Amino acid sequence: MARVVTPAQKSINTAAAWVVALIIFFPILWTFLTSFKPEEVAVASPPVFVGFDWTMQNYHDVIAQRGYGSYFWNSVVISVGSTVLGMIIAIPAAWAMAFVHGKRTKDLLMWMLSTKMMPAAGVLVPIYLMGKSLGLIDTRFMLMIVLMLMNLPIIVWMLYTYFREIPGDILEAARMDGANLMSEILYVLTPMAIPGIASTLLLNVILAWNESFWTLNLTTFQAAPLTKFIAGFSSPQGLFYGKLSAASVMAIVPIMVIGWFSQKQLVRGLTFGAVK
Amino acid sequence: MGRITLDKVKKAFGEVEVIPPLDLTIEDGEFVVFVGPSGCGKSTLLRLIAGLEDVSGGQIRIDGQDATHAPPSKRGLAMVFQSYALYPHMSVRKNIAFPMKMAGVPQEEQNRKIDAAAKALNLTDYLERRPGQLSGGQRQRVAIGRAIVREPAAFLFDEPLSNLDAALRVGMRLEISELHERLKTTMIYVTHDQVEAMTMADKIVVLRAGVIEQVGSPLELYRTPRNLFVAGFIGSPKMNLIQGQEAKKYSAGTIGIRPEHCLLSTDSGTWEGTVVVSEHLGSDTFLYVDLKDHGTVTVRGNGEVSLHHGDRVFITPDMEKLHRFDDKGLRMP
Numbered sequence: 001m002a003r004v005v006t007p008a009q010k011s012i013n014t015a016a017a018w019v020v021a022l023i024i025f026f027p028i029l030w031t032f033l034t035s036f037k038p039e040e041v042a043v044a045s046p047p048v049f050v051g052f053d054w055t056m057q058n059y060h061d062v063i064a065q066r067g068y069g070s071y072f073w074n075s076v077v078i079s080v081g082s083t084v085l086g087m088i089i090a091i092p093a094a095w096a097m098a099f100v101h102g103k104r105t106k107d108l109l110m111w112m113l114s115t116k117m118m119p120a121a122g123v124l125v126p127i128y129l130m131g132k133s134l135g136l137i138d139t140r141f142m143l144m145i146v147l148m149l150m151n152l153p154i155i156v157w158m159l160y161t162y163f164r165e166i167p168g169d170i171l172e173a174a175r176m177d178g179a180n181l182m183s184e185i186l187y188v189l190t191p192m193a194i195p196g197i198a199s200t201l202l203l204n205v206i207l208a209w210n211e212s213f214w215t216l217n218l219t220t221f222q223a224a225p226l227t228k229f230i231a232g233f234s235s236p237q238g239l240f241y242g243k244l245s246a247a248s249v250m251a252i253v254p255i256m257v258i259g260w261f262s263q264k265q266l267v268r269g270l271t272f273g274a275v276k
Numbered sequence: 277m278g279r280i281t282l283d284k285v286k287k288a289f290g291e292v293e294v295i296p297p298l299d300l301t302i303e304d305g306e307f308v309v310f311v312g313p314s315g316c317g318k319s320t321l322l323r324l325i326a327g328l329e330d331v332s333g334g335q336i337r338i339d340g341q342d343a344t345h346a347p348p349s350k351r352g353l354a355m356v357f358q359s360y361a362l363y364p365h366m367s368v369r370k371n372i373a374f375p376m377k378m379a380g381v382p383q384e385e386q387n388r389k390i391d392a393a394a395k396a397l398n399l400t401d402y403l404e405r406r407p408g409q410l411s412g413g414q415r416q417r418v419a420i421g422r423a424i425v426r427e428p429a430a431f432l433f434d435e436p437l438s439n440l441d442a443a444l445r446v447g448m449r450l451e452i453s454e455l456h457e458r459l460k461t462t463m464i465y466v467t468h469d470q471v472e473a474m475t476m477a478d479k480i481v482v483l484r485a486g487v488i489e490q491v492g493s494p495l496e497l498y499r500t501p502r503n504l505f506v507a508g509f510i511g512s513p514k515m516n517l518i519q520g521q522e523a524k525k526y527s528a529g530t531i532g533i534r535p536e537h538c539l540l541s542t543d544s545g546t547w548e549g550t551v552v553v554s555e556h557l558g559s560d561t562f563l564y565v566d567l568k569d570h571g572t573v574t575v576r577g578n579g580e581v582s583l584h585h586g587d588r589v590f591i592t593p594d595m596e597k598l599h600r601f602d603d604k605g606l607r608m609p
């Protein structure tokens with residue numbers, strides 16, 4: 001039955017949607033505005049939203065003094081690296097769970113996911129000590145591995161749900177056609193699961209990009225990504241709101257750009273199971 | 277070559293034994309049809325032969341070689357699935373080429389074989405399309421094309437026609453039979469449709485609950501069904517089965533007579549009854565007749581018979597073609 005929507009109801013709905021969207025977007029907007037304020041305006045209370053002198057000084061300072069470039073590069077390497085590593089492990093794992101169902105497959109999946117519920121701080125010390133004894137503290141390699149492991153349950157789960165949508169017949173046909181396991185995954189499963197794999201990739205790059213607990217605790221400078229860069233401006237001693245905001249904007253812009261351009265892919269992937 | 281031998285092959289899923297130990301030999305070049313009601317284990321048996329399921333016991337030999345534990349890719353068999361199972365992301369050409377690509381066949385030879393297969397299957401104009409852009413019949417042909425290019429030891433078909441509409445089904449049935457005539461390769465064909473079994477098979481294997489009830493040529497099964505199950509399953513419309521007093525007269529537990537082996541008369545005969553429904557098919561007329569004491573039987577008359585609901589008729593079975601079964605349902609000599 002079609003729902004009848006009067007013009008009045010429609011404008012109320014629209015207004016409500018705008019309010020909610022603004023509330024969600026507001027912190028980002030505030031950060032964005034603050035990044036263009038001189039430091040003394042930035043700390044003003046109540047905050048000033050209009051009529052201040054726009055300045056690029058914060059961006060200038062941040063880039064010049066703190067070496068944005070190397071943080072940015074670390075973020076790219078760590079997020080992409082951990083995602084690629086994760087995919088290499090997760091695709092075969094999800095294949096096994098989706099197509100070679102065992103009695104305990106569901107339990108295994110639940111158990112994997114349950115590790116995500118454990119507070120990360122709980123394993124910080126052992127992981128830190130392991131990293132230290134292997135000489136891996138403050139290396140991009142260590143962060144790639146740790147972030148990969150942290151996100152692995154999510155990658156496996158996502159891929160598992162996408163793979164389950166793929167008819168097993170087709171993989172069996174590949175086997176009958178003489179494909180070994182490697183060819184089956186490479187030539188048949190992966191191309192068919194491209195939308196799902198793409199959205200998993202994107203989501204994981206985003207998660208890894210934004211991850212701050214491990215990046216803050218396991219790096220000092222060499223491997224420090226943008227999260228560390230931002231944190232560097234939040235010291236209690238200084239009036240650094242402006243610079244902090246500029247750093248934040250510069251940290252989120254790349255990922256927002258990726259997200260913006262891959263919106264369609266992301267939504268298609270995330271609803272892959274739903275549309276049939 | 278494609279001689280396939282099953283030696284005490286069995287299959288259980290967990291606790292459930294779907295196929296009790298079973299022996300079967302399929303000769304090279306034979307067209308064998310596995311037929312039986314839904315859920316009787318036909319697909320499972322086919323998948324065991326294909327290697328898509330592991331046996332729980334017994335041995336499978338292909339051309340004398342033990343293939344029991346060989347992966348599907350090493351058995352040299354090709355399969356056509358009910359769902360066609362085409363690769364949706366590849367063009368028709370790439371679909372057909374896939375097994376050859378896996379086998380490392382040189383590109384030129386691949387092209388030659390693809391063109392030949394496409395010509396034989398009327399797919400030449402569709403080679404660059406994706407499976408999604410084809411009709412059901414065309415998809416089925418692509419699946420067959422993909423199977424023939426690799427020149428398998430045997431073809432396995434799992435209800436390949438059940439997703440097609442009736443008219444197309446008859447056409448494809450002929451095409452597959454012709455394909456067998458042409459290639460003379462072993463074919464194992466699974467169906468629940470006894471018409472497909474009767475029309476296509478050299479040898480029919482009737483299955484019930486994983487057990488082979490009878491193996492034989494279509495006519496053998498039609499003429500001498502080994503038990504009540506086969507008697508009821510093979511032939512359309514079904515054989516009439518009559519129990520009780522009437523069967524006792526023939527010292528049997530059950531007697532069976534096919535609708536086409538009954539003589540119809542309006543004035544005299546062995547059994548008397550009234551017409552319940554008459555179906556005119558043009559060439560034939562099928563009458564459903566209520567015999568007072570022996571239940572309802574089906575009788576075939578010629579297309580001109582004009583009898584209607586409530587009419588009184590007499591039926592005389594052809595004694596030569598009467599089947600007798602004992603109390604256990606087994607055929608009596």
Ligand SMILES: Nc1ncnc2c1ncn2[C@@H]1O[C@H](COP(=O)(O)OP(=O)(O)O)[C@@H](O)[C@H]1O
Pocket residue numbers: 289294312313314315316317318319320321
């Ligand atoms: N993977 C499986 N796990 C458990 N039971 C199965 C599986 N595959 C088939 N079966 C069971 O085995 C029986 C035979 O199935 P199947 O071979 O598909 O029958 P058919 O093809 O004759 O319709 C059915 O009772 C089915 O439920």
Ligand SMILES: [Mg+2]
Pocket residue numbers: 318319320435
């Ligand atoms: Mg089946």
